[in-house]
Amino acid sequence: MIRLADVTRYVRSKNAGPFWVTIDILFKDEAHYRRYKDAPAISAEKIAEYYEADPAALKVFQIDTLGAIKISLPRKQPQGGVLERDMHSGQQYVRLLGIQVE
Template sequence: MAKIKDVAKYVKSKNAGPFWTTLEIYCETFEDYRIISQSKHLTKETVARLYDTDAEAVKMFYLENLKVVKISYPRKKPQGHKYERDMHSGQQYVLIANVEI
């Protein structure tokens, strides 16, 4: 079965302030966007499980005109915490990129 990384043009993650991380899934075509945005596997519950957070806190935005799915979730540890291991959240995209669609 195909994964998000196989369909999306780019999958990125970034810091969204000291307490949040944002994931962005960019698609090249509207068909790719439709496939990803309508996937039954891309849910708040999936994000919560992958990033060990509460599903009710996960925010998902579907930006059809831009062909982007944007997901934000609270960080487990604030940016700069002594046990926080990805200061800029730049490596967090890997988990979502490997979700089957």
């Protein structure tokens, strides 16, 4: 069982404005990036499922020169709104660490 946390150097999330969250997945090295960048567990459809978002609304960028994947998705609640629970989106990445990529 290989988890995303086992093949990455960093997985982080951050605020991308009042309506968006960005998740960065930075792999340990080029070999890990090449092997797992197209893993079904981190496809746009699966990421949308994990975050209960519309897959069509996600923006996914594979950045070969950095060995990274950048995913932007709409927030469920606007930043700073009454129901918003993570103002800077700094905790949104955690649910991805344990997913099986192989």
